[in-house]
Amino acid sequence: MAAGSELVSLLLLLSIANLCNGGITSRYTRKLEASVDMPAEAFPPPGGYNAPEQVHITQGDRDGRGVIISWVTPLSPKPNVVRYWAADCDEKHADESQARITTYKYYNYTSGFIHHATIKNLKYGTKYFYELGSDNVTRRFFFTTPPMVGPDVPYTFGIIGDLGQTYDSNQTFEHYYSNLKGQTVLFVGDLSYADNHPFHDNRKWDTWGRFVEKSTAYQPWIWTAGNHEMDFAPEIGEKTPFKPFTRRYHVPYRSAQSTCPLWYSIKRASAYIIVLSSYSAYGTYTPQYEWLLKEFTKVNREETPWLIVMVHSPWYNSYEYHYMEGESMRVMFESWFVQNKVDLVLSGHVHAYERSERVSNVRYNITNRLSTPIRDINAPIYLTVGDGGNIEGLANRYTEPQPSYSAYREASFGHAMLEIKNRTHAYYTWHRNQDAEPVAADSLWIYNRHWYPEDESSQ
Ligand SMILES: *[C@@H]1O[C@H](CO)[C@@H](O)[C@H](O)[C@H]1NC(C)=O
Ligand SMILES: *[C@@H]1O[C@H](CO)[C@@H](O)[C@H](O)[C@H]1NC(C)=O
Ligand SMILES: *[C@@H]1O[C@H](CO)[C@@H](O)[C@H](O)[C@H]1NC(C)=O
Ligand SMILES: *[C@@H]1O[C@H](CO)[C@@H](O)[C@H](O)[C@H]1NC(C)=O
Ligand SMILES: *[C@@H]1O[C@H](CO)[C@@H](O)[C@H](O)[C@H]1NC(C)=O
Ligand SMILES: [Fe+2]
Numbered sequence: 035m036a037a038g039s040e041l042v043s044l045l046l047l048l049s050i051a052n053l054c055n056g057g058i059t060s061r062y063t064r065k066l067e068a069s070v071d072m073p074a075e076a077f078p079p080p081g082g083y084n085a086p087e088q089v090h091i092t093q094g095d096r097d098g099r100g101v102i103i104s105w106v107t108p109l110s111p112k113p114n115v116v117r118y119w120a121a122d123c124d125e126k127h128a129d130e131s132q133a134r135i136t137t138y139k140y141y142n143y144t145s146g147f148i149h150h151a152t153i154k155n156l157k158y159g160t161k162y163f164y165e166l167g168s169d170n171v172t173r174r175f176f177f178t179t180p181p182m183v184g185p186d187v188p189y190t191f192g193i194i195g196d197l198g199q200t201y202d203s204n205q206t207f208e209h210y211y212s213n214l215k216g217q218t219v220l221f222v223g224d225l226s227y228a229d230n231h232p233f234h235d236n237r238k239w240d241t242w243g244r245f246v247e248k249s250t251a252y253q254p255w256i257w258t259a260g261n262h263e264m265d266f267a268p269e270i271g272e273k274t275p276f277k278p279f280t281r282r283y284h285v286p287y288r289s290a291q292s293t294c295p296l297w298y299s300i301k302r303a304s305a306y307i308i309v310l311s312s313y314s315a316y317g318t319y320t321p322q323y324e325w326l327l328k329e330f331t332k333v334n335r336e337e338t339p340w341l342i343v344m345v346h347s348p349w350y351n352s353y354e355y356h357y358m359e360g361e362s363m364r365v366m367f368e369s370w371f372v373q374n375k376v377d378l379v380l381s382g383h384v385h386a387y388e389r390s391e392r393v394s395n396v397r398y399n400i401t402n403r404l405s406t407p408i409r410d411i412n413a414p415i416y417l418t419v420g421d422g423g424n425i426e427g428l429a430n431r432y433t434e435p436q437p438s439y440s441a442y443r444e445a446s447f448g449h450a451m452l453e454i455k456n457r458t459h460a461y462y463t464w465h466r467n468q469d470a471e472p473v474a475a476d477s478l479w480i481y482n483r484h485w486y487p488e489d490e491s492s493q
Contacts, residue, residue, distance in 0.1 A: 056352075056436035057391065060444035060475070064468065069200040069427050074237065077244035082171025084109040086149075088243025088282075089166065090250035091177055092257060093218075096289045098180040098302045100154040101254070103133075104284060105166055106243065111135050111147040113168045118153060121161040121176065128165075129153075138281045141270045143236040150284045158182040175251045180217070180303045185339050186456045189303030190215045193417070193450040195222035195346075195382025196260065198424025199242050202447050205467040206423045210449045211249055212471050218253055218302065220452075222382035223260025223312075223346035227424050228278065234265050239278050257283050258309050259296050260346040260382060275313070285309070290329075297322050299329060304454055306338035312347035312359075312383075316366055326367065330374045335484035339457040341376050343414070348381035350390040350407070350416040352440040355429040356383050369396045372412050375483035377460075378452070382420035386429040387450075387464055388443040389476060390416035391491060407439045411487055415441075415480065423447040423467070441491070442476045458486035 079087050086105040094100030103116050114135060119128040133149035156162065159181040165174045181187045192210050197203050210216060226242035228234050249255070263279035265272060280295055287298035296311035308329060316322045333341055349364035351357060360381070371379070372394045394410035420429070430445040448466040455461065458481060463474035481488045 056438045057441035058443070059432060059436050060442070060446075062444060062446060062466070062475070064428070064446045064466075066428065066430065069198070069202045069423060069425050071198075071200050071425055072204060072245070074241050077241045079108065079244070080171070080173065082167075084168070085171045086166040086173055087247070088240060089173070089175060089247050090243065090255065090283070092254045092283070092285060093300045093302060094152045094286050095154055096286070096301060097183050098300070099156045099158060100152060100286065101156065101177065101179070102284050102286065103151045103153065103164060104282070105149050106146040106240070107149065108146040114149060116151045116153070116164050116166055118162050118164040120157065121163055125163070136281050138277060140236045140265070140272060140278060141233045141267075145236065145278075145281065146240070148281055177252055177254070178217070183301045183303065183337060185304055185336060187303040188456065189305065189454050190217050191305070191452045191454075192216035192219045193222065193380055193419045193452060194219055195422050196224040196385055196420040196424050197221075197246070197422035198224070198227040198426075199238065199245050200423055200425050202423025202467070203245075206421070206447055206449055207246060207249070209465060209467055209471055213451065213465075215451065215453065216253070219249070219255040220307070220342070220344055220380055221255045221257055222344055222380050222419060223258040224262040224382055224420070224422070224424065225260070225279070227262050227426070229262050229265050229267075230425050233270055234267055234272070236278055239282060243282070256300070256307060256309065256344070257285055258344045258346055258382075259311050259313060261313055264313055292325055293321050297325060301338050304338055304457065305340040305342055306333050308341075308343045310343060310345040310363075312345055312363060316363055318366075323366070326370070330370060333374065339482050339485050340454055340460065341374065341483070343371065343376055343379045345379065345381055347383045348388075348416060348418045349379065350393065350439050351384050351388060351418055352433050352437050352443060353384045353386055353388070353429045354431040354433055355385065357433065359383070364395070368394060371414055372396055372410060375412050375487070376414040377480065377483050379414045379416045381416065381418050382422070384418050384420045384429050385424065385426060386418070386443065386445040387421045387448060387466075387476070388418040389441045389464070389478070390439050391441045392489070393439040411489060412483065414483075417450065419450050419464070421447045422449070444475065446475070448475070458482050
């Protein structure tokens, strides 16, 4: 009996010690196996002469009434139109939109014809069909526009990062795909991992486009550039960073008054989403800095209560991997995030999962020794969802002890969901691949920083 109660108090002591240090380090240990790419044969091009492939859509304007439809044709640039019609209308009244065509060369690879068609002024909250191709082969898809932007519009985002195209990537992707709640994916960077192959084998960009098509053709994926999008390889004559990515994935940066597709913003339902580039200049006076400075003045929380930032490299990360890589950007922008009460910052890059407390480190300067992050009710929650399952494998070494800023961390592959309910509440869940989709390994009611700035961790 005595030994038993000693054990109980020891356990109690241990769990208290755990609280003092930081949050939860999950005891779930995933079986470690090498992540291997799926073979190209798993994603053959669709049948038929010059069939449109790698179909993907993203938001095409400021408010969600626009869509950019992108696809690749392998042999001929024609036909170059998309036909589309509202699902409740007769197909005979279909509209047509011309695409812009681009191609690129990378080392000894030549791309197919890459088409981007921007459709604007659609009706809100409406299902549309669209059709690509010609007499030889047509392919039909559909999407649903978001409801009109407004403060209490419920909307559900999936969050996926660092996906790649391994068997693990397939599990993550299929797991998300089976969750029927997801309406739009917030993708936090690192798409195909083509650059991990000899000469950045750009055929991997094509297989990746085919791999994700069954989702990307039907719901928008909001793109963030990661380091694997740079494809910077001067040793083989490739000196233009982001060439394949920016040719293949278009974003509505002009409607956000951005001068570069690597940083932009959109409004969708009740969310204002700002996308930043970890791998573009962001120091004082740079284009990205000047843009972001103005950006915060455009956010109206009465219209879009939820302010979400996406950036590939995390600012608060307690894995050994990429430790403090996001630090210089944090130093530049964190005070703006706190002043403007950003709700959530979504990142990837570290191949694992982590959720932070609401913390800030804005007091710190080079001489005052205040270098420890502190609880801050105005600070965002930082989420690292770099756990898509790419060829580089899992980040499974933690810094110890768990720092106080870290609320939950686990070295498993998975994806997250953010269900915005209204202007005050959003339900957030993280799903590890080994569980059935309804199971959430980590979950939290998130309270809006503008409308209901309560501390979630104490409720
Ligand atoms: C490109 O170069 C690599 C390495 O020299 C070679 O293995 C590959 O077959 C080439 N591909 C084409 C399309 O020429
Ligand atoms: C594709 O369609 C065009 C126009 O209808 C036709 O001229 C051509 O022969 C077709 N090509 C193939 C391979 O079926
Ligand atoms: C990907 O996952 C799906 C669903 O589990 C499965 O049907 C498919 O065969 C997988 N693809 C590969 C290449 O393993
Ligand atoms: C550094 O931080 C301390 C404490 O917040 C502050 O008093 C001091 O003015 C700061 N130094 C500079 C140069 O801003
Ligand atoms: C917002 O949603 C939460 C969670 O569903 C609910 O408890 C709350 O009552 C809602 N607020 C309003 C004003 O409807
Ligand atoms: Fe990365």
